[in-house]
Amino acid sequence: MLFDRKDLTKEQLIVFYRSLLLPRLIEEKMLVLLRQGKISKWFSGIGQEAISVGATLALQQDEWMMPLHRNLGVFTTRQMPLHKLFMQWQGNKDGYSKGRERSFHFGSKEHYICGMISHLGPQLAVADGVALAYKLRKEDKVAVAFSGEGATSEGDFHEALNVAAVWDLPIIFIIENNGYALSTPTNEQYRCERLVDKAKGYGMEGVRIDGNNILEVYDTIKGVREYCIRNQKPYLIECMTFRMRGHEEASGTKYVPQAMFDEWEAKDPIKKFEEYLLEQEVIDTHKASQIKIEIRQTIEEELKIAFNAPSITADKQEELNDVYAPILRKDFAQLQQVEITKSERAPRDLRLVDAIKEGLHQSMHQHPNLILMGQDIAEYGGAFKVTEGFVEEFGEERVRNTPLCESAIIGAGLGLSLEGFKSVIEMQFADFVTAGFNQIVNNLAKIHYRWSQNADVVIRMPTGGGVGAGPFHSQSNEAWFVHTPGLKVVYPSSPIDAKGLLIAAINDPNPILFFEHKALYRKVSGDVPADYYEIEIGKANLVKEGTDISIITYGMGVHWALNFAASNPNISLDILDLRTLLPLDYDAIKSTVTNTGKVLILHEDTLTGGIGGEISAWISEHLFELLDAPIIRCASLDTPVPFNLALENNFMALSSLEKSIEKLLNY
Structure with a gap:
């Protein structure tokens, strides 16, 4: 492994060394805690640290990164507080996700890190949007998205790279090619000789590098960053590396030949970089040992803080409140609800x-x-x-x-x-x-x-x-x-x-x-109205008042109900247009049920699994004593929508509306 320090100072090289050691020593501690049952799961990046650390060091602090579950070095190099990271991995409320997410499935806007989801590929498209924002603002920034060699088989990989190329977005796509997607080796994952060769198919440049050489990673990404900003183009980097642990600890590594472990153990990114620093007299063995002791002490101190955090007390209302972001009106007076x-x-x-x-x-x-x-x-x-x-x-x-x-x-x-x-x-x-x-x-x-x-x-x-x-x-x-x-x-x-x-x-x-x-x-x-106005989301609208039957509906169903009412003036219909299906206006539903005692739920969607079933269940559970008849659902046939108009008319809920109303009236 050849290291080229170029114009990096002794102090910078030591920073690189510390930055590499920190995630490795954290991982070693996490594996101990995993065996002790103090954390529930761990996805190891041991052997791949140079990619995460080198990439993060090459970026500005306010450039978004989209890491995956083996990129601990991104989080630590962005200097996220260790005790808060430890709380996250313990499922503590004071972590980054209030105990709602596991391991690395979280993000932090403060640190410009976007949390992954388990499907891996979608991260790449999020980088497209961030880079588009940079481009629209004419900011000299890039977004960085990570994927493994397995994720390159997903459609999201193709879509994200294609959009980035077509829109000339400043993104660096990094493939961490570690040989295995869980247990599937690369020869069962793709047939191209090198994944970086895919870059040409999208009209972008690409390069394959040694992902275990932190100086090569840093220098490449630093240069590619300048290229992406200068040319407003995306770039693909394939980093060759190896995963020294299982996909996650429970999966083991029996499927990996021992010879491969031996080969990559000799290429360990931290061991090789430390040898280089000793050879260049940037550090000596005493200094290297002292740095490791300091980092381990820091880890233990931060762990004590995490272990002393109070246990979660579940609060149903708090959980429900956090599903949606609050609506903040800020300075837009005209955005207030208007009559x-x-x-x-x-x-x-x-x-x-x-x-x-x-x-x-x-x-x-x-x-x-x-x-x-x-x-x-x-x-x-x-x-x-x-x-x-x-x-x-x-x-x-x-x-x-x-x-x-x-x-x-x-x-x-x-x-x-x-x-x-x-x-x-x-x-x-x-x-x-x-x-x-x-x-x-x-x-x-x-x-x-x-x-x-x-x-x-x-x-x-x-x-x-x-x-x-x-x-x-x-x-x-x-x-x-x-x-x-x-x-x-x-x-x-x-x-x-x-x-x-x-x-x-x-x-x-x-x-x-x-x-x-x-x-x-x-x-x-x-x-x-010609004005700029809002109608509140989550509020239904009573479009017609009546006393015989409540028709709860939306969309085309509203017009079916109104047309039926116009043709049958002898039937007094209370017609409620839901307008919003999530969240539902339960107060309005209760009001119409109270008014008539007979309910018809009408929608164009098919019957089974349609929202009519949910509304019917809620009424039965909460308003049963108000009902004078069973709730009737009028919906379309449980078939795909046919092409022939006669068949489509037969399919539609409208074809059953009159009989449904008649049945309810006669109950």
């Missing part, structure tokens, strides 16, 4: 699509940090022309066409949020959100609960059937997300609600799925 009937300017008759467009347009003026992203949303104006004309007014930096990379774009939205940006992402059709599902339900939804970082992302979801578009352009998939704590799910049925709720969603710092029924875009119109 839209008192609008200063006369309302206009707008279609649903026009109301959404106006809410989006006004929000772009209100928030200079708002970025729109989606397929074909710039010059083309989007599949439904909602953003037509936006790119000419706001520019390509803020109205961004995206590659077909749903996961990467949603992840980029989270990265933008780390740097204080807002984003609205358009799914061309709600059906296509499955390609980004993991980012939504595991990354965006959980991040505030995990380490108090909000995800200021709105995902627009053109949804629903009734237009003969078949199984993959007609699904009502809102129930998928209602089951996920941390998300908010909004589904307007009228133009006035669509504009006000969209503005409220953009002002909300939490991740929001905003459903827009395609068949209502140009079919429904109504008075919409």
Whole structure:
């Protein structure tokens, strides 16, 4: 192993040595504590420290890093307090995640470290968003994202690198090639000779280096950082290294040939660097021993603090309160809830699509940090022309066409949020959100609960059937997300609600799925104030008062119910438009049930697993004594959405509405 100190001083080399030793000695202590049962799990990075430490030393302190579970050196080199790290690993409330996350699944905005999720690949896309923020602000910074050689097989790796290349983002992607993804060797993971060769396929530069040589890692990343900033380009670095322990301690290492251990033991990054420093007389054996003693003493002292921390007392209300980030109004007086009937300017008759467009347009003026992203949303104006004309007014930096990379774009939205940006992402059709599902339900939804970082992302979801578009352009998939704590799910049925709720969603710092029924875009119109106004998320709207039956519904169901009421004036219907599906307005539900005693829950979504089941269960549990009849759910058939219009009409809940109401009336 050849070391080249270049212009590094003796003092800097000693800092490098200390920085390498700290994570190694912490790990050795953690393995002892693991055997003693004082921590529950450990993912070892022994043998790989030079990559984490060298990369972190080469960056500025305020440049975001996206580490994984073998990058302890990132956390220690960013000088995070050791006692707080120890509390984190013990599951203590005073750690970085209040006991809610394990090992390295946490982040710290103060230290510009974004916590990983277990799926590994999504970290790369978050770096895209951070780097985009740097680029938009014209800051001389880079983002750094780590992946193992196993994660390069994931779709997120491809999407993140492709977006970074297409958008010319200043990112350093670091592959830690340690030979095994858990027990799967590289020859069962990929067929290219070198992973860095993938860089050319994305139109970026790349290099393979010795990941155990800290000076080579530091010098390479320092130079690559300058390249990325100067050229506004991404770069791929493959660091060759080896994992000297199991994937995690319980998995063992029986699958690794002993000869491989012997080979890499001789290349140990700390042992080789120490030999170099002794040879260069930067330190002597006494100094090396003294540094190790000092670090071990520090570790023990910090552990004492951690061990003395009080045990967690679980508090249900606190847990629930931390699912969502609080909404802070700051200096925006006009963002307060307004009574839209008192609008200063006369309302206009707008279609649903026009109301959404106006809410989006006004929000772009209100928030200079708002970025729109989606397929074909710039010059083309989007599949439904909602953003037509936006790119000419706001520019390509803020109205961004995206590659077909749903996961990467949603992840980029989270990265933008780390740097204080807002984003609205358009799914061309709600059906296509499955390609980004993991980012939504595991990354965006959980991040505030995990380490108090909000995800200021709105995902627009053109949804629903009734237009003969078949199984993959007609699904009502809102129930998928209602089951996920941390998300908010909004589904307007009228133009006035669509504009006000969209503005409220953009002002909300939490991740929001905003459903827009395609068949209502140009079919429904109504008075919409010209003002910039909000309608509160989480509040239902009683669109019609009645005494015979309560219809609880949303989206297209509202119009089905209103049309039925108009055709059957002899039946007095109380029609409640939920508007928000997560969180639900239970007070409004209780009010309508109290008013009629008979409940019909109507939605376009299929019956099994639809939100109607949840609402029905809640009413039965909490309001049973108010009911005069069993709750009836009227939903679409439990089949995919068919293409033929006759079949689709038969599929729709509307086909069963009259019979459902008749059954309830006659009970």
